[in-house]
Amino acid sequence: MDSTDHGGGEEVISNKQVFLADYVSGFPEESNLYLTTSSIKLKVPEDQSGKDAVLLKNLYLSCDPFMRGRMQRDLPPDRPELSSYSLGSPIVGFGVGRVVDSRHSDFKKGDLVWGSTIGWEEYSLIPNPEDLFKINHTDDIPLSYYTGILGMPGMTAYFCFFDIGSPKEGDRVYVSAASGAIGQLVGQFAKLIGCYVVGSAGSKEKVELLKTKFGYDDAFNYKEEHDLDAALKRCFPEGIDIYFDNVGGKMLDAVLVNMRLHGRIAVCGMISQYNLEQPESVQNLSAVFYKQIRMEGFAVYEHYHRYSKFLDFVLPCIKEGKIVYVEDITEGLERGPAALVGLFSGRNVGKQVVKVAQE
Numbered sequence: 001m002d003s004t005d006h007g008g009g010e011e012v013i014s015n016k017q018v019f020l021a022d023y024v025s026g027f028p029e030e031s032n033l034y035l036t037t038s039s040i041k042l043k044v045p046e047d048q049s050g051k052d053a054v055l056l057k058n059l060y061l062s063c064d065p066f067m068r069g070r071m072q073r074d075l076p077p078d079r080p081e082l083s084s085y086s087l088g089s090p091i092v093g094f095g096v097g098r099v100v101d102s103r104h105s106d107f108k109k110g111d112l113v114w115g116s117t118i119g120w121e122e123y124s125l126i127p128n129p130e131d132l133f134k135i136n137h138t139d140d141i142p143l144s145y146y147t148g149i150l151g152m153p154g155m156t157a158y159f160c161f162f163d164i165g166s167p168k169e170g171d172r173v174y175v176s177a178a179s180g181a182i183g184q185l186v187g188q189f190a191k192l193i194g195c196y197v198v199g200s201a202g203s204k205e206k207v208e209l210l211k212t213k214f215g216y217d218d219a220f221n222y223k224e225e226h227d228l229d230a231a232l233k234r235c236f237p238e239g240i241d242i243y244f245d246n247v248g249g250k251m252l253d254a255v256l257v258n259m260r261l262h263g264r265i266a267v268c269g270m271i272s273q274y275n276l277e278q279p280e281s282v283q284n285l286s287a288v289f290y291k292q293i294r295m296e297g298f299a300v301y302e303h304y305h306r307y308s309k310f311l312d313f314v315l316p317c318i319k320e321g322k323i324v325y326v327e328d329i330t331e332g333l334e335r336g337p338a339a340l341v342g343l344f345s346g347r348n349v350g351k352q353v354v355k356v357a358q359e
Contacts, residue, residue: 010041011043012039012040013039013040013123014037014038014039015038015039015122015123016035016037017035017038017121017122018035018120018333018336019087019090020033020071020085020087020091021087023071023072023084023087025072025277026275027275027344028071028340029341030337030338030341032071033337033340035334035337040125042055042100042101042123043055043101044101044102044103044125045125046103049127051103052103052104052127052129053102053103053104053125053127054099054103054104054107054113054125054129054132055099055100055101055123055125056097056098056099056100056113056123056124056126057122057357058097058119058124058357059097059098059355059357059358060147060353060355061094061095061147061353061354062093062148062152062351062353063093063339063342063348063352063354064153064181065269065271065343065344067340068274069274070083071084072084079299081116081117081301090119090120090121090124091119091120092118092119092120093120094115094116094118094147094151095114095118095124095147096143096144096146096147097113097114097118098110098113099111100123104129106129111134111135112134112135112137113129113132114132114135114147114151115129115132115133116131116152117131120333120354122333122357133146142327143359144329145325148325148351148353149185152300153181153182153185153351154185154314155304155310157185157186157189158185158310158314159298159300159310160182160186160244160266160300161186161242162189164266164294164298165244165266166264167189167190167193167242168193169193169194170196171190171195171196172198172236172238172239172242172260173190173195173196173197173240173241173243174197174199174232174235174244174255175190175198175199175200175243175244175246176222176244176245176246176247176251177201177247177271178200178201178206178210178214178216178219179201179209179214179326179350180246180348180350180351181350181352182246182268182269183201184209184214184350186244187214187216188214188322190242191215192317192322192323195242196217197216197217198217198219198220200221200231200251201219202222202346203221203346206349207219209326209350218235220235222251228250228253228254229257232255232258233258239259239260239263240258240259240263241259241260242263242265242266243255243259243263243264243265244268245266246268246269246270248267248270248280248282249270249279250272250280251272252265252270252282253283256282256284256285256287256288256293260291262291262292263291263293263294264294264296265294265295265296266296266298267296267298268298271344275344326349326350327350327352327353328348328349328351328352329353329354330352332354333354333356339352339354340354
């Protein structure tokens, strides 16, 4: 990487970045994102703008479905972390980085961190690092896991499933998009407490992964099912106690009529709807009241304060081999746009990660 010294010991280097070319409607394409190069000083500014800032060398970037929403124009500003991307700045998401320089008392040079405000670039200046989590890394766990099982997807799977699903032994659990970053964990959490678990995915390879790697009791390829209601009745002849919804749309509609009395639906995402200009309607909502179903949405940022509780549960599970995690790692920031866009056609197998630099 090119670098120069502009005096005063401040090294200036090139910084590859990924920008949004224009706001998107319909399915995103690689051409909606482009790679550019700027320059950056390897030192936090000493003026007021850098008062509490940290400078990160980015190591891993996370590809997540919610990023598609931020590619739209004029999103409501009530949740800044889900606001529209700026066309004049790199796109932003979850990632893992190493602190290069810091003026914040909680972070020092060399610290490893993960967080939600990391730019798609080689180096990021984070003015307000309060949302960064310090990583007490152990060599026996891949650092990339902090974009997945030990980061936002892991927290989402854990708190969304246990808080909203209220699972108990013997419950019948259905997970859509079950081989993805979150779904693969939900199924394993459910199996740990003795649930019967079925998942759906979009390829034969992913269905096999669910049954052989993640321990699902059964799984089906939703793309090969002409009648989703029939597929669910085949897998759940006595109905569904808990549905972990990652897709919404027609799948949610079919699930509603297959729920058991007092069933719970944990709404984590609706990836089938993100790229539609006219979202699909849900016809079977009356099932919510006549089956007394509890249906609730989930936002992980409200649970960040519980991160240590989550780690206390999941770290021993990883180290004891009770949980496995599959990643799909793309090498190089320049391949990041293809990796991100590929989420929406199901190109990835497991958690999609972009490796930006060596650890």
